[in-house]
Amino acid sequence: MRVEIVAVGTELLLGQIVDTNSTVIASELARCGLECHFQTRVGDNHARIVSALELALGRADAVIVCGGLGPTQDDITREAVAAVMGVELRRDPVALAALYEIFTARAIEMPASNLRQADVPDGASLIRQRSGTAPGLICPVGTQVIYAVPGVPEEMAEMLAEAILPDLQARSGAPAVIRSRSIRTVGISESKLAELVTPRLEALDREGPGAPTIAFLASFSEGVTVRITVKSSDEASASRRLGEEEAAVRRIVGAAVYGTDGETIESAVGALLVARGLTLAVAESFTGGLLASRIVATPGASAYFRGGIVAYDSEVKFSLLGVERGPVVSAEAAVAMADGACKLLGADVAIATTGVAGPERQEDRPPGTAFIATSVPGGPTIATAMRASGSRSRIREYAALRAMNLLRTRLLAE
């Protein structure tokens, strides 16, 4: 069963609001195992809404059209759907009674413009409104169907869950479920990851249609995510298959995996620290509080995070952290900063960053040059050189990710 989504509203075409409705609908369709190949956005224009609906019906079994059911003159989805069905609008007494009821409950008189919201294409059935004034519509077009829902996110979500998805599942007759799992990795490039996973991709390809799919998503502040999607007849077998594929990817990728789904590298490091009963401190130069801020963004960080020193000015590095006077973009400075942070903040473990965020060079080194030091109990404090490219914020984000991963790797090796 194939479903398309048409979002209606000139404000979408002008980029004034983000179309989250289509995302929510798409995600629910996928969860129910319903395929969606195209999504369209169109403005408040009769001819173009009609054309978008006809095009969608030419490619799919059902269309969900979202928006344009309000009371004002630019809300014309009802008229467009009626034109596609080849029928007239009629004022529905049940919809009308519901409207009067809503306004009576609000103790205000109903503006005449709201009457239009009781107009329905002949042959359509109603999806009763609960929070808003516009009813939804189920509009048969031959053996196909158009569902019309309001653009208000809560009203749309309500009607989707209570009326449209059950109707679609009844029509499709197939109780398939689609489930995904995100496997989060760091320290390995998207292309390298794809190269490693290729044999697995090829094996899945040989399984043919219906086999799990694997996709890659790169983010310079969070690493690369491997997303596995499985389609199955029931929840239990979907979950089993996801588990098998996750295990296969973990075998291939190894320790570069730091978590799944909502886990962050900070939460992964946090869990390692808690398991070992260790506390953490940071000393930051060019990342300038970003590392601390990412750590604090994790709920529960107070169990292990002592705090940090943002030693932006070199003098702060010398006087507060005990860095020797001299170049500060160096491995030696990073090591001294990490040791200084442990001592000053009374922590067991520390990360320190020093480098050049740009746009100018510093100590004759180009933007993107950096040293990261990690200190753990009973081992030497180790500095690692790194190189990054791009804007100031990108360099800082990437360094923060690298820094967290260096600590993660050391904690895992203990």
Added chain:
Amino acid sequence: MRVEIVAVGTELLLGQIVDTNSTVIASELARCGLECHFQTRVGDNHARIVSALELALGRADAVIVCGGLGPTQDDITREAVAAVMGVELRRDPVALAALYEIFTARAIEMPASNLRQADVPDGASLIRQRSGTAPGLICPVGTQVIYAVPGVPEEMAEMLAEAILPDLQARSGAPAVIRSRSIRTVGISESKLAELVTPRLEALDREGPGAPTIAFLASFSEGVTVRITVKSSDEASASRRLGEEEAAVRRIVGAAVYGTDGETIESAVGALLVARGLTLAVAESFTGGLLASRIVATPGASAYFRGGIVAYDSEVKFSLLGVERGPVVSAEAAVAMADGACKLLGADVAIATTGVAGPERQEDRPPGTAFIATSVPGGPTIATAMRASGSRSRIREYAALRAMNLLRTRLLAE
């Protein structure tokens, strides 16, 4: 000139990510006076990408296709565009050299899969990549054109601004210029601002079509922006009219305005510090490095920013910053933290934050409770209580904005 947007990615169809790229592109097209009637989202499927592109070219003069230029096997936009153009892909030596340069700068070996990113449809020209590895493509199709850009938001935005919009404007030949100015405010709500500006809005309405327009955009981490847009026949008169409207808004809104366009509250505070020859330090508890990180994100911060103490654990507040043992979510603690930061980091001016980011209560205070202290030379250190609501990250972002504005207000009053 009519432009359509095609966003490519199965993750969009599965509702796994929100398509903000189309929104950004649409908003920029509108700003430049270019019409957009349809936007389409399609998955990583050759036949369907080709069909979406052909459909869009049947309705518009130009198409911007976003996504599917990565190095992995599911990135097939290059192939689809070549099919629509009826040409082959060829490996471009300039694109190839740029790729090698990027990997050399990152000091890592280029995986073989990245070679594909140097493949371009015959007859297409390149949009040089800056932050990412994929170049953009300008692909003529008869008198029409397809622009292909990566799906990474910052790479897309860069290519849109630097290559695509100028090319579209040159093609459209329209002598009209549309220019906008963003006036950034803080400490005043969107509805209050709209109320104050209403008389000006009404005056512009009376001018009729072609008059400047005013829109409001609220952000909890940057305050409310008043965006003025003017359309004119030439650059000089557009600029004059923008200046007049900016002056009118500034007269109405007063000191709540902290800057225009790309200026941030951090750059505004930075300019005040530089003008007065003062240095800055911060002491942060629940904002946990966010304030320092925002300050460091401003190029040139090294001229005035000494550094910060992230005193996340109470013990760090007591031992390092000299806060008296007792409750730490208090005005007294905030004052002691600000004074301690000045002393410890050798700064003239300091900001300190202490509060409850949540989700749990702390010292029997609910999430969103906070105290912010500011210290300036020759005046008392003053603590201000604040309340915020929402998620942990929202409370921290809002507090950082409030803290910067409290310091800005004190520096202006000096």
